[in-house]
Amino acid sequence: MTARILIIEDEEPLTLLLRYNLEAEGYEVDTSARGDEGDLRLKESPPDLAVIDWMLPGLSGIELIRRLRTRPETRQLPVIMLTARGEEGERVRGLATGADDYIVKPFSVPELLARIRALLRRVKPERVAEVLVAGDIELDREKKRVSRSGREVPLGPTEFRLLEFLMQSPGRVFSREQLLNGVWGRDIYIDERTVDVHVGRLRKGLNRGRASDPIRTVRGAGYAFNDRFGKGA
Ligand code: CA
Secondary structure, eight states, rough: OEEEEEEOOOOHHHHHHHHHHHHTTTEEEESSSSHHHEEEEEESOOSSSEEESSSOOSSOHHHHHHHHHSSSSGGTTOOOEEEETTTTHHHHHHHEEEEEEEEEEEEEHHHHHHHHHHHHHOOOOOEEEGGEETTEEEEETTTTEETTEEEEEEEOHHHHHHHHHHSSOOOOOOOHHIIIIIOTTTTOOTTHHHHHHHHHHHHHHTTTOSSOEEEEEEEEEEEETTTTTTOOO
């Protein structure tokens, strides 16, 4: 079962980036650009987790959280608050108001994704898959281990995250830029060819002595985890 996440944030480029990356992880995403509208959404159909910006038109993130905590259906809702740099002094107030976690802008997408996963795991463990399986490959998110046909595959941390990212959305083709955003984070400048180097290392580790390669290179587009892998392809 997939988790539904509501993002209440008025910076459209950030909302789009988060939507893209959360959907790539298999979450269902709903967004709102205003505090008062977000409040209505939370009343109408409470999500499994909400990401709420501090400064919002209509109703502030703080007031929004205060209100949702007074309603029984959202009293326990996991909430991550986004704050801008300089509001750190008010972070404590944010947490006291009832957010479960907060993250300071600008943040890296992989970090927010990790916080979301950690929070969901804590409150709704059944909604987060700990082990991704495709054919004879198993990736254990908790233990940070990958095995193929029962044998451990030694991978570096970047190769692990790259495989995790690709396995989350079998069949979906990611450009090098999308992989950089999703695996390395958008605030880090890395040459796109670095992606090729790490895909090469990942393949070497996974495919040692084997013919079947689960990773597809899509010419002119990027890379994908073969969604037919282990299904006779
Ligand atoms: Ca804002």
